[in-house]
Amino acid sequence: xxxxxxxxxxxxxxxxxxxxxxxxxxxxxxxxxxxxxxxxxxxxxxxxxxxxxxxxxxxxxxxxxxxxxxxxxxxxxxxxxxxxxxxxxxxxxxxxxxxxxxxxxx
Amino acid sequence: xxxxxxxxxxxxxxxxxxxxxxxxxxxxxxxxxxxxxxxxxxxxxxxxxxxxxxxxxxxxxxxxxxxxxxxxxxxxxxxxxxxxxxxxxxxxxxxxxxxxxxxxxxxxxxxxxxxxxxxxxxxxxxxxxxxxxxxxxxxxxxxxxxxxxxxxxxxxxxxxxxxxxxxxxxxxxxxxxxxxxxx
Numbered sequence: 001x002x003x004x005x006x007x008x009x010x011x012x013x014x015x016x017x018x019x020x021x022x023x024x025x026x027x028x029x030x031x032x033x034x035x036x037x038x039x040x041x042x043x044x045x046x047x048x049x050x051x052x053x054x055x056x057x058x059x060x061x062x063x064x065x066x067x068x069x070x071x072x073x074x075x076x077x078x079x080x081x082x083x084x085x086x087x088x089x090x091x092x093x094x095x096x097x098x099x100x101x102x103x104x105x106x
Numbered sequence: 107x108x109x110x111x112x113x114x115x116x117x118x119x120x121x122x123x124x125x126x127x128x129x130x131x132x133x134x135x136x137x138x139x140x141x142x143x144x145x146x147x148x149x150x151x152x153x154x155x156x157x158x159x160x161x162x163x164x165x166x167x168x169x170x171x172x173x174x175x176x177x178x179x180x181x182x183x184x185x186x187x188x189x190x191x192x193x194x195x196x197x198x199x200x201x202x203x204x205x206x207x208x209x210x211x212x213x214x215x216x217x218x219x220x221x222x223x224x225x226x227x228x229x230x231x232x233x234x235x236x237x238x239x240x241x242x243x244x245x246x247x248x249x250x251x252x253x254x255x256x257x258x259x260x261x262x263x264x265x266x267x268x269x270x271x272x273x274x275x276x277x278x279x280x281x282x283x284x285x286x287x288x289x
Contacts, residue, residue, distance in 0.1 A: 002110040007151065010114050014121050014140075021125030029130050029176060033137050036168070037121055040144055051151045062240040065153050065232055069241065072163055073252045077259030079168050083175045084263035090179050 007048035014041035028086055028096040032079070039075050043068045109150060117143045130176045134169060141165040153232035 018041060021034025050064025090096060120143060123136030141164045148157035219225070241249055 002107055002150070006110060006114075007147075010117065013118060017118070017121040017125060025125065027130060029172070030125070030133060033124050033130075033133055033172065036137060037124055037140065040141060040164070044144060044147065047148055047151045047153045047156060050153065054152070059240055059244055062232075062236050063244065065156055065237055066240045066245050068153075068156055069159065069237065070245065070248050070252050072159060073256060076163065076168055077252075077256050079171055080259045080263040081266070083171060084266035086175065087179065088266050096179070 004048050004052040008045050011041045011045040011048065014038075014044065026097050026099055028089070028098050028101075031098060032082055032086070036075065036079075039071060043071055046071075110147075113143055113147050113150070116140075117147070131173065134172050134176060137172075138165050138169050141169065148232075151232075155232050155234050155237055157232075 015038050018034045018037035021037065022031050025031055025034060046064040046068050050061060050068075053064070054061045086096060089101065093100065117140050120136045120140035124133050124140065127133045127136060141160060145157045145160040145165065148154075148160060
């Protein structure tokens, strides 16, 4: 059995890679993909913690997995709205470059 | 440990692919690979139901939505896609190998399944029933809020993407008057 620390370390690596993607990519769709990566890194940590507490009774043990379930639904809603915004931006500008979207900057 | 290392390497390679590949379609497919590896990792963490959900909802539905939007908007990467000469032969080889593997599996000596008690104990941790127990008791409020969130999200997405009804009617009216003028 692999220790929980390794899974959390893997999760942190994935999260860091996702954060780099969010900060460096210019296309909005790439930023979205990196955000998905970060969400999944958090999910991995939650599932690993859920296994760590698997001896602590049903409710405590499965809270982590249930939270992942809820995050999944949240990610679906986020993608639906985010891609909707992306499509409507693309209609006006024919580009998804996030650096070019500076109209509401003061 | 070996399983974990293989999964970790594949996952990190996929993740690096997501943030480095130029073509959005390639990056999305790299993310699909990462998500599928993550599903296998969930199995090793005794979260069987989540692994299935990960494949169906994440790698299935959400990523298909991504690919759909990428192809709908026809977003090109920074460089035009290269047409690779070795791609087509490789595709045929992959298809033949996959078919051969499935055929070999079909003709292999069937192994007997472990008995039901063994399966039940193995699936104890992350099956549908234990998760449903927690979801509909401790997480009931979160569950209902997610329902509201999904409804709001879908309404928001539809109203964002939908063109204004008035604008569509005006466009139609313009078209009609032009046709009349032509006549």
